[in-house]
Amino acid sequence: MNPPSARPLPAIAQRAQRLRTSAIHDLLQLANRADVVSLAGGLPDAASFPADALREASDRVLREQPHAALQYGPTEGIAPLREWVAAHLRAQGMDFTPAQVLITSGSQQGLDLLGKVLVDPGSRVVVERPSYLGALQAFALYAPEFVGIEADASGPLPEALAAALPGARMAYLQPRFSNPAGRSIAPARADALAALLRAADAWLVEDDPYGELWFDAPPAPGLIARDVPQGAHLGTFSKVLAPGLRLGWIAGPQGLIDKLVQAKQAADLHTASFNQMLVAEVLRAGVVERGLPVLRRIYRERRDAMLSALDANMPEGVAWTKPDGGLFVWVTLPPQLDAAALLPQAIACGVAYVPGDTFNVGAPARNTLRLSYSTVDAPTIRGAVARLAALIHETLHHEPALRSA
Ligand SMILES: Cc1ncc(COP(=O)(O)O)c(C=O)c1O
Structure with missing residues (x-):
């Protein structure tokens, strides 16, 4: 082994210098303690992963098609999966052919590509304010100028999008049950935003990982279904099947897909053949279709527990979104409170969340935070929200140090 050297390492790319581990990330490591209820993560409920069905499908794939499953495959993805995605999108009013679908290693890779x-x-x-942190991180490597646009309960404001679009390269939006805001774009708002994008010389990237996780009724389609021809749609099997399979997709205009295929070839040649064949097999066997009503029931029960606990416990001046699907509630505290400053105390009280400024672009929003109900059962959610509410109450009345300056 070489002896340790005091010599500094050679230079890294300027691009890589943009990558940071946030202080919040370090703090949230504490939330892994057994005595802390984490409402911070947004992971799917692991108990609902269809492990038995995946094991059987895996046996079938390896018995019947071992060579294809274990060999290199096409960069675009395997045909049955691309066909399934195109049909799935067509059923939601998006007119993509299988050739316009690229299978990716999770939709996170789609964002990077x-x-x-x-x-x-x-x-x-x-980007809308607040926006998905993973998208901000993926795009940040390529040194864009982010422009954050304001939103209300119906989605991003048309006047804000209209002001931001001239000269823009891309708009990144989540139409349904967004992460972190738990918000969907209302149909009339989606029509207005789609009209603006149709007339603009900018790409639309529409990210829709949670659209199938609705609670009472299927949500309205997003913007691409309202005829935005320069739209790229991102989807994933992470939330409806299992994120560990790392399987997602991009659908878009052929010229864009062709370029993305070249970029993906350089990145990883293709998404794991075995995982693609496994998912094609469970889709064929109806596993995802049968699992969805169960997932919707589990998450709806937890959403209800969180909303009723917020209602019962939060002091006046605290507001939150009421999601009809997905995994997240976005909380706005009275303006004098700082959610990041409060987090160590919350962890000491046995509850963790993500401070909202983490998801932000532009002006600070220190009095916001994200709660997720996805991995915790209803009674535990009720207890954790009650403790958080007591801390907020206490801070509002007695702890000036944890308020914003
Ligand atoms: C809005 C959004 N987009 C994309 C992703 C990435 O998902 P995956 O790479 O697992 O498909 C996530 C994961 O949480 C997400 O919330």
Whole structure:
């Protein structure tokens, strides 16, 4: 073994210097303690992963098609999966052919590939406030100028999008049950935003990992279904099947998909053949279709527990979103409170959340936080929300140090 050297390491790319581990990330490691209820993560409920069905499908794939499953495969993805995705999108009013579908290693890889292919240093990228942290991180590597646009309960404001679009390269939006806001774009708002995008010289990237996790009724379609021809749609099997399979997709105009295929070839050649064949097999066997009503019931019960606990316990001046699907509730505290400053105390009280400023672009929003109900059972959610509410109450009345300056 070489002796340790005092010599500094050679230089790394400027691009890599943008990558950071946030202080919040470090703090949330504490939330892994057994005595802390984490409402911070947004992971799917692991107890609902269909492990037995996957084991049987895995046996079948390895018995019947071992060579294809274990060999290199096409960069675009395997045909049955691309066909399933195209049919799934067509049923939601999006007119993509299987050739316009690229299978990716999770939709997170889709975000990275879109950043690579669409974003130059200084390109303007329009995102709603707040936005998915993983998308902000993926795009940030390509040095864009982010423009955050305000939203209300119906979604991003048309006047804010109209002001941000001239000269923009891309708009990144989540139409349904967004992460972190737990918000969907209302149909009339979606029509207005789609009209603006149709007339603009910018790409639309529509990210929809949670659309199938609705509670009472299927949500309205997003913007691409309202005829935005320069729209790329991102989807994933992570929330409806299992994230460990790392399987997602991008569907988009052929010229864009062709370029993304070249970028993906350089990145990882293709998404794991075995995982693709496994998922094609469980889709064929109806496993996802049968699992969805169960997932919707579990998450709806937990959402109800969280909303009723917020209602029963939060002091006046605290507001929150009421999601009709997905995994997240977005909480806005009175303006004098700072959710990041409060987090160590919350962890000491046995409850963790993600401070909202983590998801932000532009002006700070220190008095916001994200709660997830996805991995915790209803009684535990009720207890954790009650403790958090007591801490907020206490801070509002007695702890000036944890308020914003
Ligand atoms: C909005 C959004 N997009 C994309 C992803 C990435 O999902 P995956 O790479 O597992 O498909 C997530 C994961 O939480 C998400 O919340």
